[in-house]
Amino acid sequence: MNKLLILIGLMLFCVSNANALDEDLFARGESLSAKCVNCHGKKGISTKPPVPHIAGQQEAYLLKQLKDFRNRRRFNSAMRQVTISLSNNELKALAHYYSNLPR
Numbered sequence: 876m877n878k879l880l881i882l883i884g885l886m887l888f889c890v891s892n893a894n895a896l897d898e899d900l901f902a903r904g905e906s907l908s909a910k911c912v913n914c915h916g917k918k919g920i921s922t923k924p925p926v927p928h929i930a931g932q933q934e935a936y937l938l939k940q941l942k943d944f945r946n947r948r949r950f951n952s953a954m955r956q957v958t959i960s961l962s963n964n965e966l967k968a969l970a971h972y973y974s975n976l977p978r
């Protein structure tokens with residue numbers, strides 16, 4: 876019985892750790908998101924139809940898009956402007972923040 880409880884505990888730990896929230900990274904992303912709210916909405920849910928919702932999107936996807944806009948592998952002038960001065964770590968914080976917001 877005890878072994879079973881330990882096993883269940885371990886499984887829950889693994890599941891909950893898969894997308895662990897890094898509070899420092901999240902907080903950095905939240906403060907950087909001031910640059911984004913005008914277009915993507917206050918919590919990553921856009922009210923402007925041509926602008927996508929980004930809340931709850933996969934973190935790896937968000938980070939790739941942000942780097943692609945900055946490095947001109949994906950073209951959008953608004954997104955290029957807003958990412959051009961951001962470091963990889965800042966983009967990582969933004970991706971972490973938005974991926975952890977509810978959709």
Ligand code: HEC
Nearest residue numbers: 910911913914925926927929937940941951953954957969
């Ligand atoms: C001036 C308006 C504007 C601002 C400010 C802005 N964005 Fe965007 N963003 C857009 C538009 C428009 C698109 C869609 C681009 C396209 O059609 O390829 C977009 C696309 C994206 C995408 C790709 C989403 C997808 O589903 O592929 C991400 C991620 C993103 N923005 C994140 C951000 C972040 C993070 C910030 C703040 C640092 C930000 N944006 C600031 C207008 C904006």
